[in-house]
Amino acid sequence: MISRLLLFFCAAGPLLAQDGQQLFTLYCSACHGADGKGATGGTFPPLAESPWLAGDPDRAVKVVLKGLTGPVDVLGKTYNLEMPPQGAVLPDDQIAAILTYVRSSWGNQAAAVTPDFVKTIRASVSDRNAPWTSEEILKLHPLPLEKTVLTNLLSQAYSGKWSSLPDFSTLKAANVEEEHDGIISLKDSPFEDDFAIVWTADFQAPADAEYEFLLDADDAAAVILNGKTVTEIKGAGPMNGSRVRKGKIKLTKGSHKFRLEFLELSDKQGIALGWKLPGDAPWNWLTDEKAQQPKVREPIPIEAVGNRPVIYRNFITGTTPRAIGVGFPGGLNLAYSADDLAPELLWTGKFIDGGPKWVERGTDNNPPAGENVVALNKSRTLPTSARFKGYKLDPAGNPTFIVQIGQQILRDSWAAESGALVRKLSITGPSLEIQIPQPPELTIDGANGKTSLQLNSGQPVTLTYRWK
Template identity: 70%
Template sequence: MILRLFSVCISFVLPALAQDGGQLFTLYCAACHGADGNGATGGAFPPLAGSPWVGGDPDRSVKVVLHGLHGPVDVLGKTYNLEMPPQGAMLPDDQVAAILTFVRSSWGNQAGSVTADTVKTIRAAHADRKEAWTAGELLKLHPLPLERTALTHLISSVYPGKWDRLPDFSTLKAESVEEEHDGILSVTDSPHKDSYAMLWQGDFQLPADGEYNFLLDADDAARLIIDGELIVEVSGSGPMDGSRSQQKKATLSKGSHKLRVEYLEISGFEGITLGWRGPGAKSWSWLSDQKAASGTIREPIPIEPANGRPVIYRNFIAGTTSRAIGVGFPGGLNLAYSADHLTPELIWTGAFMDGTAKWLERGTDNNPPAGENLVTLAKERFLPKEARFRGYKLDKDGNPTFSIQIGGQFLLDSWRAESGALIRKLTVTGSALEVPIARPAGVTIEEAAGKSVIQLSPGQPVTLTYRWK
């Protein structure tokens, strides 16, 4: 008898306890967001159907429901600037959970369910909050999930190794291969930080016949190939800050195309940005988790010699040791001197350095030389172990002399630029010294023809002229 009663009770009580998210939605949300989730009163209110605000991390939508939302918010390309009243006082945790579980799985939305525990935790964490959230606050805490891309059957492969340009992938064996169901290119799919290549392959679904624009940027190198044809390439090494990004057009037909993206990370930061814009489209669609700032290319901040004097740059320079001193001479000749290896390391022509990457976005990364014709003079230390770097001095024209102490004697290494060449003067004090001289391809060293070691005697400086071939 007791059992019977109990079961009667249950059948009575259950419908009220088991919160029907759909019904609760109709009661508490539909007036504003529409029974079909498309926003009531012809879209005056923002939609929940297809809204990235209700996808991904559930915390974002739980917070909106508990405390409301006010101020400007972008939903599916439209900006609203309204007020959603808080619902938290009215709705217990399990009802909020049921409503959001319903919203996240209705009208094509495909996000996971929300538990009463999640709601409870968030409610407790913000018990003192009085005011509604703003979109800005929430996006900082819970960024929107990425939209699905036009890529399907995307597969990424990772190849660890050291290359200075994109390798020939046909000769390589992938360390790991993964399916990327989100259709998004991301270097976070690699377990490595430095020294690896990646390959993405997938089907690229295009909505119409016509001319397509592609934007590619990478740190370091990348290449987009569609149906076996190279479309756009970023080569060499360097930052992904827009300074090396490439845009190309291609005429393509509606339907499925084979997409292939090759990528190389040498060292330092890594990333890839790939965007496309179909015929008539106003904005870029992104195939990567990183996006260029709406196609705006940031202005470079050149670091350059001024008033006919060299400029000194004491910061990390890509391709040099960590204690490299950069010198940009007037006339577009540049030097990086290594205080670690006690020798000139790198020389190049054209622009000296670009400060944008360093100062704006990528505080800790190595900045690459901004110019061209890079010639590596040394990758190692030649001088004896007891040799020490003793700093540098600038002469009245701003030209540097690097000073090295070896026991009781000094080696002075002075540099200046003159009519398209870098002039280096070596002076020794104390006793005679042998100084090895690197002779890389790419430059001629006019004096000391062919010699790889210079004999220095006190009071008899030797001058070397480095001229690009």
């Protein structure tokens, strides 16, 4: 360094603060490259077109003064290196000159940095010794938002009280503003309450495709492309993800007439609009706010494994809180209610999707995941003294539900056999009358069409349930 420094002194006299490029070569280019693309083939992060250099200069000044350490994302690549602090070596005017040069070179287009500005920032961080982490400094100075696909964005604000999106063609805007960054924002709204805004722009579609739009708003909003409403949110309500609407529209590559209508009805305000191409993962936001995404709940199928039934004890939609679900091999399913002491639902196909329950630990029920759901029973018909005594599994895993009524023990066994559910009922102790509901979707062999039958000790009854 020293010899190069001397060389500069000899060749050009003492370096002046305004020699931003030479100072850059001397103090930064070894790591960031003379072309700003990152030295040694991109081992170091680029300064060319880096959003770290754009917008307010606070971020860059602080990095130069104190250095940067740990993982940092620059233009889609993560670096995890260390930039040594330069604050002790470089006076305010030289830092200002370097950053002015860097912020206006290689495609960067940000304003000049003054020595006074660097002086103020230096004073504000004088207590600090450690280099910044990316997270820390971006919290203080977030990266500027990238430009969107909207060009000629114009916001027109209307003052007034409406109950739904008004017919704007009959209204006169109170305020019109050009938004050069193509970012839709309520920050510059001239009104606090009782207003509506229409943003118009050219949507520069990057490809021929079906575009998906996601809208959330507090309160009402509508997205209109080429005169066609793509999606819309009506009425008043919060912007918390619960009112998110999506819509799709086919667009050819090129410019399309874009319009977003917004109405503030009461209380808070917010607007979030994103778009994406089929297969894109993240939304491209056209607004400075992002919509909260409703949680995607991965299905967790619960199914019989091999030849053994699977038991699921949890809230099942359509029966009582204490239900025991049994998924038999072959896609026959049963929900037995330990409250009503009876089988309550039968269905075919998939058993239960455990996702909603297991992921959220909420109170929501799991609906039967399959088809042909039949309600067998909806209330308790056994005497009030009847108690659920649990269930036993036979060696094949088939359940027997056990109920005690005074001296009587009722056993209610279920198994799947050649496309039907086979139920065996038996009792010990005095005889007992039990109800056998006959839903129209099923044939029940063994009940002789009767809706109740008498169970006698030592005389088990077999019923076969089959879908018609």
